[in-house]
Amino acid sequence: MVSALGTAAALGGCGSDSGSEDVTLRLVAADYGSSKGDSSQKYWDDLVGRYEKEHPGVRVDVSVYSWEDVDAKVREMVDAGEAPDMAQIGAYADYAAKGLLYPASEVLSIPVQADFLPQLADAGTVNRLQYGLPFAASTRVLVYNKSLFADAGIDSAPSTWKDLAEDAAALKDAGVETPYALPLGPEEAQAEALQWLLSGGSGYIDDVGSYDLDSEQNVKTLTWLKDELVDKGLTGPTAPAELNRAEAAAAFARGEVGMTSAHPALLRAAAEKGVELGTATMPGESGRSATTLGVADWMMAFKENGHRKEIGSFLDFVYDEENVLAFSRAYDVLPVTTSASEAMGDDEADAALAPFLQRLPESRFYPVGKVSWAAVSAAVKQRIGEAVAPGGNPVKVLQQLQEVALEADSAA
Incomplete structure (x- = not known):
């Protein structure tokens, strides 16, 4: 896959909603770690450091919260009129239904949007528009x-x-x-x-x-x-x-x-x-089950601060194949993109995850597109x-x- 960094110009509607001054993006993310030593903050700090070196006009502040707190924290910020630029949490449909989110087509480059696994992209839609960007997946x-x-x-x-x-x-x-x-x-x-x-x-x-x-x-x-x-x-x-x-x-x-x-x-x-x-x-009534449960967590981009171009550039970087693979391997989740899934499937070091990865195309997800x-x-x-x-x-x-x-x- 061509690196997303090389395709930023393909953003749908390249004009920025923000001015030419330096921009600080705020991201609220969930913690996938089991302790302070393997907190997701460590992953984001490394990723943001590499991104900012390539994009000196953009800073990204990431706040990581436990799964018990992160959804409520984002809700609190939105209700106070202080929505983050991006949130990586468990559900997106309510925010999309209220018109608070950018659709994927307005922030992601075309190659990055097309790289999402089809069933995950479908699960991220409300009224046929994709607002939920899959971030991590698992099967059972x-x-x-x-x-x-x-x-x-x-x-x-x-x-x-x-x-x-x-x-x-x-x-x-x-x-x-x-x-x-x-x-x-x-x-x-x-x-x-x-x-x-x-x-x-x-x-x-x-x-x-x-x-x-x-x-x-x-x-x-x-x-x-x-x-x-x-x-x-x-x-x-x-x-x-x-x-x-x-x-x-x-x-x-x-x-x-x-x-x-x-x-x-x-x-x-x-x-x-x-x-x-x-x-x-999983066993079925008369043979092995034809489908299995798939679970996805979601990234979303809020309109409130008007940083569409900068959000798109950063998210293209987030969904670069190597970054998706790095997160998936660090936290025992499955990649959400075709390119990273194929790379994981071909790597013997990831063989233990093969039974879960093989079931992803057959997975059924919660009806998360319903408010x-x-x-x-x-x-x-x-x-x-x-x-x-x-x-x-x-x-x-x-x-x-x-x-x-x-x-x-x-x-x-």
Whole structure:
């Protein structure tokens, strides 16, 4: 790929909204690190230092906040009339719907915009215009503890729901406390739930983009989970509605979990604890699932300060192949551009990420282009675990969530 630095002149509408004086851009970004030593601030400081050397008329101030705080911080700035020039956070649709963002075509050079993976570019659209610029991605696959599988006499990963239930039962008989970790707690229940709903052939929306949470397939999927895994004691001592993703991942890394659905970051955590894991496509009802969950975080450019040209120049640099690869490798996420994805796929040093990278073209993402998604996601986080609880009713829970979704969609 030609470096984005050489294509700045191809910006859609090259005229700057700002004057000729020096410009300071403000970027608010999320922290992907697990400690101060590997904070994303380190990545941004290096990238900004290199950019400013090439662009002496532009300074970039980057403020990094934890995922718990970053969305609220940006919201606070916007509400105060002090929007940053750019924000790298979890959702963009609300700001786009209010007319606060530049579309991608007004800030990015054509080669950079065209380099986004198509399914990610599509997920960044509102009313057919791309406002969300994918920044980092991940997919989910089934991971399993090879040692626990061997001890239970299991010689391959499950390919169907029936296989998974049988393997979970064998793991339980072998003394594994949590045969399958099912994190439907409020931290990220919307992810685990969607992974399963996709494996059942449905999801949160239908083929035309309308909410369809109470579809026949979704009811069937959650009913199977409740009857064949949860009620049979195959999901461990913590109720799924109370189990968060981070806790499930930590338990897997300690060697206490037979199987779970996971993103790439678990690879490093398990390796550090000496747990040898295997990966496989998520099982489906009658064969391996044709689709998997894809998750993306987003970059967006605010109009408020009128720094369109400078924002575009900086973002072209951010999305240069080597910078995308550097961030992806540092924080165990997947590249969002075709050029960086191909480079990662060809590099043997990235072989551990191959199972996740290979699933990216088949991924389905949250309906983040819907302004209503934030409210629907919050409701799913709080309620979906009830569907598989003792005495839970999948039909009732999904119908209630569908009502929430339709009301939120109507309000938006």
